[in-house]
Amino acid sequence: MLQFADFQNSYKPNQKDGKIVIFGAGTIGRLTQLALKDHDIQIDYFCDSDKRKQKYKIEDKLIISPEELYKFDNRKTYIFLANQYFTAILPDLFGKGFNNIFKVTDLLENKNLNQLYEKIDMKLLFGKLQSLKLQRNIGFYNEMGRKEDYTRDGKLNLKTIDVQVTEKCSLKCKDCSNLMQYYEKPIDSELNLLLKSIDKIMSCIDSLEEFRVLGGDPFMNKELYKIVNKLVNYEKCKKVVVYTNAKFVPKGENLNCLKNKKVVLDITDYGKHSWAAAQFIEVAKKENIAYTTFRCSTWQDCGRIMPYSNKSENELEHLFSNCCNSDLVSLLHGKLYRCPFSANGVNLKAIPQNKKDEVDLTDDNIGLDELREQINKLCFGKKYLTACSYCNGRDYNSVNIPSAVQSKKPLKLELGLDAKIK
Ligand code: SF4
Ligand code: SF4
Incomplete structure (x- = not known):
């Protein structure tokens, strides 16, 4: 079973010789960057699979692609996973020998997220979230991160x-x-x-x-x-x-x-x-x-x-x-x-x-x-x-x-599809 660690227990601040990357340049990634700053940890890069974000910078930190990340020294790269695509990303990272991977649940847990959110660089984000929506997004992230634990605990x-x-x-x-x-x-x-x-x-x-x-x-x-x-x-x-x-x-x-x-x-x-x-x-x-x-x-x-x-x-x-x-x-x-x-x-x-x-x-x-x-x-x-x-x-x-372009009539189903069960 794939395992990755929570920040508080596992991240050692003396791991400074390597690169620190936040995987996910969305809202949770931005919050993570600010929360890490509170621990005097400066990141080196953001990484994001969204091609529209790659090559841009957030607070001077370049957003790189996963392919660029994979070229880094896997023993000396510390990755904070700050998006919900755990099941897609983790196997790839582990498969490429990256083991220093952290979820940010406990890093964000004791923070005043609304205050932190007010400080984030909104560049490339789709719009401002209300407090309740922000809480729900973080809750969603936390649940995704606990999936492995749940499976293990029955x-x-x-x-x-x-x-x-x-x-x-x-x-x-x-x-x-x-x-x-x-x-x-x-x-x-x-x-x-x-x-x-x-x-x-x-x-x-x-x-x-x-x-x-x-x-x-x-x-x-x-x-x-x-x-x-x-x-x-x-x-x-x-x-x-x-x-x-x-x-x-x-x-x-x-x-x-x-x-x-x-x-x-x-x-x-x-x-x-x-x-x-x-x-x-x-x-x-x-x-x-x-x-x-x-x-x-x-x-x-x-x-x-x-x-x-x-x-x-x-x-x-x-x-x-x-x-x-x-x-x-x-x-x-x-x-x-x-x-x-x-x-x-x-x-x-x-x-x-x-x-x-x-x-x-x-x-x-x-x-x-x-x-x-x-x-x-x-x-x-x-x-x-x-x-x-x-x-x-x-x-x-x-x-x-x-969004919401209207149709006057219900769309016709193209039945007679070459239906197969895979
Ligand atoms: S058809 Fe109704 S349910 Fe579907 S996207 Fe439009 S508003 Fe939402
Ligand atoms: S059917 Fe479509 S929406 Fe549903 S899981 Fe597969 S790809 Fe996603």
């Missing part, structure tokens, strides 16, 4: 579960990465099936950082509040995040359920399409609803079901381990999938079903121990999915396109 602790409460959306984005643009007759998730499925999952796992409640737009489901009110009662789960495109402000019970202390409303503001965004924020402030908001003008081009691609095992593994959606375990119509693309692609019957890529929560003959084992395998044992052969993937190299 715990089944999950980072997030996407609870898809509807196939309906108030917008019709033609490049929706959750594939809502393909639904001709979208339906809500059946309430009892959904609640029973969640009960089963929560009986099997040890803990969950976040339920992510989404659709489409979850507020299209008039019974959303019944779901949210149930989710907040699980002691094993810390937070319930409800996503919206802010096309409208909900009323009544669907608004009231957001006031629970465990709930965070996450508003993606698509400009002219999210015409109720400002109003929703005002309501959230007035009603004491915790919220974050993000103005989204571009996103990655990954919202299309592609014809079957005959990728090799290596290519599929690479696509999967570099995909930032490959850890978004998703619940849809009584089945648990590894990512929303897989969930909706199979549900739309555009991608062949592979029973090894899903956990069937509708089958009452499966006992809880067996279910736990299946969930464990789905969340921690996959190298790629059948769906990856139909998907462009979602990594740093994905092309950026304007």
